[in-house]
Amino acid sequence: MAERWTQDVKPFLAKWALVAVPYLWSLLFFLAPFLIIFKISLSQTAIAMPPYVPVIGSLGDFWAKLSSFTFDNYIFLTEDPLYYSAYLSSLRIALVSTILLLIVGYPIAYGMARAPKSLRNALVMAVILPFWTSFLIRVYAWIGILKPEGLITVALQWLGFLGPNEQIHVYNTEIAVFIGIVYSYLPFMVLPLYAALEKLDATLLEAAADLGCPPTKSFWVITFPLSLPGVIAGCFLCFIPIVGEFVIPDLLGGSETLMIGKTLWAEFFNNRDWPVSSAVAVVLLIILVVPIVIFQNQQKKA
């Protein structure tokens, strides 16, 4: 009996306990809140505390009040062009930002991977270093740089590119949002790219050269294809959170930039329409499930 316990049962339990912890965590802090949000999205607004009906008191209540759940909020989202243009605009901004991030991040990661071994850790540190300051503060700092009387204008005036009364109007435009996003998400692009490029065996490039392939071409036929897992990881790690980004468009984009994160925030706090904002959140999640699943599959293959 005791032998069976130590040989079969105990290792089995130990293994499952280990697996169960993250699953329980996800269940408790992801699935449960999602179900609550989903439930709210099927409710109606009301001037009450909380501001929607029906409010479920007990499990018995749930079945009784089931009939008053509606999909009206979802139908409403399709009727008002604000929402789908916000979704589309978010996807567009996320896509453009991800491409910009790849263009900016790839050379950085490539340079880091090619740097002497003794320098590489310091360079990784330099990429991570901004995380030591609050994200919010760093985005606020960009206001100081981008605003019409900000650092850029001052610098350009000092250098003589701008007259004393001329100003750069970037703040409160989509360009400012792109700048903010590229700046904030750069480590999420650079680190997976660096991990992929650092693993790359330099003798493969020598072999390519030996077989008659000039360096620029060998980048496209050897280096880039072999760094694709890093490219995919970096792109998804950036694209997925950028779609729902709220702080950067709110602080840097002004009223001109339409993003779903901002719309959701306005719906929730300005309109106090919890059911509609919950529906917005659920739809956002459904939109993101597709890239998340692709990403997960890619990660499994790598």
Next chain:
Amino acid sequence: MIEAVGPIKRKFAPWDDPTLKPFIRFENVTKRFGDFTAVDNLTLDIYEREFFALLGPSGCGKTTLMRMLAGFEQPTEGRILLDGKDLSGIPPYKRPVNMMFQSYALFPHMTVEGNIAFGLRQEGMDTSNINTRVAEMLELVKLEKFAKRKPHQLSGGQRQRVALARSLAKRPKVLLLDEPLGALDKKLREETQFELMDIQMELGMTFLIVTHDQEEAMTVSDRIAVMNHGIIAQIGTASEIYEQPASRYVADFVGDINLIDGAVTAVGDRIVTLHCAGVDATISAEAGPGEVAVGAEAGFAIRPEKVQISLEAPPAGTPNVLSGEVWDIGYLGDISVYRVRLAGGSIVKATVANLTRIVERPITWEDKVYLTWPADAGVILLK
């Protein structure tokens, strides 16, 4: 009289023909990495269709020499000529030289076919010709069935063959092999060595192999350059290097050898006599290279297989006799190695071929034995 059947293999020795120009020429080549001199003012000629081996311990500069020929390193001084043309300033991707890498360096995202076709595509060869050549190469290395596999789906031996096929596909003037068989097990390595020789003869290319394995170098190559600290210690055919080593270093590095120190007591026409104080014996042997003078410090070198071991004392007056006691016996199947401890304490090895299938050998541990050899079996080395 028996008549010779089939073609008689002619002796291949272009290095002895003064009318021939060398195909590859390293001319006073020096390569320094910081303070470290990897290759030191080295001059070396390699002839067309030759299978040439660079042999030496790690760090002797053999790989650096090869990488300079491939174009991955630039000589600090001197120049390298290929077919009379100076290679300096020509990047690796424009040299008519291909290399088989020690790690194979197969492109992991390409199939076996893709790897072999890679070099041909760079040349801009058209697809149908590429396909024909790839098929030929696959046949040559017997990998027809694996054309569509990726490198990670192959065994070590198969990967080695893909690497070989890839480096041969462009029909380079010179094929460089950097420790090509290092990752294979002994049996496979021996098989592959003979295959390499066959391929080299079939394609008529010049092969330059870098290896630290003296057996490999001796098996495959026409000539061997033994390297040490960036210089060439000796160049010669396998038998020249084995039988007539130019220095103690070469004698010691290539094969097994007994080295006994002494001082020259007499210099004859060909034979030099040495008194070896350590073993209290007088030894006569042929002189190696260099001027020998009476009184000079010298070493006597003899291969273990040339030492005869006997339980009976040779007749009085026999030259070159050492006596001692059997200290260790190593039974290797085909041969047995006897380690004999001389009066002075030094060890001399003698190997005996096991020609009969008897389990009990007459000579055993702690037997008093006599070691003898003919005067031309060993060599006197000054360096």
